[in-house]
Amino acid sequence: MRDMTLDDLHGEAGVEHTLTYADGFRRRIYVVDREVPFPEGRLIVSRTDTAGVITHANESFVAMSGFTIDELIGEQHYILRHPDMPPAAFKGLWDTVNQGQKWHGYVKNLRKDGAHYWVHAAVVPNIRDGRIVGFTSVRRKPSRSKVAEAAALYPTLF
Amino acid sequence: MTLFFTVSPDFNAKYLPGWFVVNTWLQRQLDEGIHLETFDDFDSLHAALRSDSIDLIYANPFDAARLVRDHGFLAVARPHQRPDEAVVAVRADSEVRSVDDLLPGTRIATTDNPDVHMMCMIMIEPADLDAGNVFQQQRPSYVLVAKSLLGGEADVGFFLAETFDELSATVRNDLRVLVRSEIQVVSHVLLVHPRIANRIAPLRECLLSMAGDARGRAALEDVGISSWEAVDQEDVEFMIDLMTALTA
Numbered sequence: 001m002r003d004m005t006l007d008d009l010h011g012e013a014g015v016e017h018t019l020t021y022a023d024g025f026r027r028r029i030y031v032v033d034r035e036v037p038f039p040e041g042r043l044i045v046s047r048t049d050t051a052g053v054i055t056h057a058n059e060s061f062v063a064m065s066g067f068t069i070d071e072l073i074g075e076q077h078y079i080l081r082h083p084d085m086p087p088a089a090f091k092g093l094w095d096t097v098n099q100g101q102k103w104h105g106y107v108k109n110l111r112k113d114g115a116h117y118w119v120h121a122a123v124v125p126n127i128r129d130g131r132i133v134g135f136t137s138v139r140r141k142p143s144r145s146k147v148a149e150a151a152a153l154y155p156t157l158f
Numbered sequence: 159m160t161l162f163f164t165v166s167p168d169f170n171a172k173y174l175p176g177w178f179v180v181n182t183w184l185q186r187q188l189d190e191g192i193h194l195e196t197f198d199d200f201d202s203l204h205a206a207l208r209s210d211s212i213d214l215i216y217a218n219p220f221d222a223a224r225l226v227r228d229h230g231f232l233a234v235a236r237p238h239q240r241p242d243e244a245v246v247a248v249r250a251d252s253e254v255r256s257v258d259d260l261l262p263g264t265r266i267a268t269t270d271n272p273d274v275h276m277m278c279m280i281m282i283e284p285a286d287l288d289a290g291n292v293f294q295q296q297r298p299s300y301v302l303v304a305k306s307l308l309g310g311e312a313d314v315g316f317f318l319a320e321t322f323d324e325l326s327a328t329v330r331n332d333l334r335v336l337v338r339s340e341i342q343v344v345s346h347v348l349l350v351h352p353r354i355a356n357r358i359a360p361l362r363e364c365l366l367s368m369a370g371d372a373r374g375r376a377a378l379e380d381v382g383i384s385s386w387e388a389v390d391q392e393d394v395e396f397m398i399d400l401m402t403a404l405t406a
Contacts, residue, residue: 040257041281041339045400058343102402120283122403128395136396138403143286144258 001075003028004114014114017083021076022090031083032114036064044119044139050132052077066112077137082110086157097125097135106142106150118147160191161354162211166218166346167197168271169381170321171299176380183377187364188357199298200270213351214361218242219344220272223398226391231349233394234358235365235386242346243319243339244277249307250334257284257337260314262291267303267312270296273344276404278316281337304329320382344397347389362388 004027006014014030021027044064047056057065057072065072065080072079081090085108096103104122111117119139126134163184165177174196181194192214197203200221206212207225217225219242225231248254260282268275279289295312297303300321306312308329319338322330348365350358368374369385378385 038284039340040337041341043341043400043404045343047396060340104403124399124403126395126399136399136403138400140280140404141284143284145286 001025001027001079004030004112006030008112009114012114019081019083021078021081022087022094023076025076029083029110030114031110031116034115036111036115036117038064038117038119038139038141040141042141044137046072046077046137047126047134048077048137049134052135054079055134064111064117065109066115071112080109080111082108082116084108084116084151084154086154088157089154093123097123098132100125100127100132106146107139108150108154109139118142118150120146160193161213161357163192163194163214164203164206164212165194165196165216166221167199167203168218168269168274168318170324172324173381176377176382179377179380183368183371183374184361184364187374188360190357200272210351213354214348215350216346216348218271218273218346219397219401220276222347222349222394223401225349226394226398230352232352232355232358233389233391234348234350234362236345236347236389236393237383238385238387240345240383241342242273242277242344243341244274244281245317245319245322245338246278246281246336247304247307247315247317247322247333248313248336249310250332252313252334254313254336257282260285260287262287263293264314265293265295265312266314266316267295267297267306268316269298269300269303271318274316274318277339277341277344280404281339282314301325301329304333308332343400347394347397348386349394 009030009032012032014032017029019027019029042060044061045058046054046061048054054072054075054077062069093103102124107119107121108116120142121139123135123137125132126136163181178194181192185192254260297306300317303315304325307315365386368378
């Protein structure tokens with residue numbers, strides 16, 4: 001996964017961050033102060049393997065993320081990680097789904113162009129013959145009040 | 159042995175004779191007795207499923223999930239490019255212009271179709287609405303959902319999209335779509351009971367050839383399907399995972 005560059009922002013002013021993911025990988029990103037609204041009636045759907053590598057992404061996922069499908073397949077799902085999201089939120093996600101349980105919560109995702117979009121995300125383990133073989137994530141339009149609650153809570157979790 | 163075939167009761171009533179034509183075509187092709195019985199509502203269907211009498215079912219996604227995961231039903235085919243989508247509609251003169259305008263206490267006219275109800279509840283969630291702060295009125299048909307809206311007994315109505323689109327022009331002109339789902343990957347699916355797993359291959363072959371046969375194609379048109387496409391167990395498992403995630 002490559003570092004972001006200022007070219008990704010298409011002329012918008014961005015703030016630089018360096019993210020360190022749970023596996024120790026570090027990446028430079030830029031964030032712009034712009035929210036892209038979640039499209040009405042759509043669902044963002046993706047699947048990963050057990051290591052979090054994207055194996056399937058639907059059209060809505062591609063459109064909202066700003067990446068092409070070829071840029072997404074084979075990448076870690078954390079390519080969407082926004083620096084405002086506390087690592088504790090994702091630890092809770094992984095702990096839950098690895099126990100075979102469903103997780104849901106409100107997530108601020110980073111787009112390829114540095115903008116963001118909020119989602120109500122649900123992740124379920126894909127259990128086949130009693131074994132977890134991957135994960136399916138479905139994101140839908142969140143309520144503004146839940147987004148406001150999450151936006152107030154997350155800075156306190158760092 | 160005569161097989162017992164049924165169809166999820168959420169189909170448009172105009173397709174009822176068509177399903178009997180489909181069944182006749184299948185019996186001739188497979189040279190096997192198949193008894194088609196339809197149910198008026200989901201309660202009746204679910205009672206039949208509990209009695210373990212159904213061999214083949216054209217199931218809606220919600221029932222498909224339960225049948226595959228809990229009863230070991232096996233996937234055969236699904237209609238080509240015919241996803242299940244839902245519509246949340248209001249009366250044309252409603253002051254509600256978008257989902258965000260909806261308030262707690264909203265009166266909802268809905269049916270017993272679990273897929274449509276779930277998809278529509280998800281689509282009004284951005285307005286902070288859930289089962290705990292709305293009033294739900296269950297109606298026996300989508301026509302009566304429309305009637306509830308037009309009569310002012312409900313503020314919003316939940317519809318299967320294809321049924322909404324087939325309401326009479328007069329009724330549709332008096333309604334307005336607030337939001338329409340574009341989920342694309344959730345659809346009905348033809349399943350068989352595991353006790354007839356040995357019939358899957360001939361049944362699938364028969365269904366996939368149906369659109370290429372003049373009588374078969376005519377029968378399919380009578381139920382609003384252009385053709386069948388093969389579906390394997392993993393395709394259905396994926397849809398079930400998605401449905402499971404949506405119930406969060």
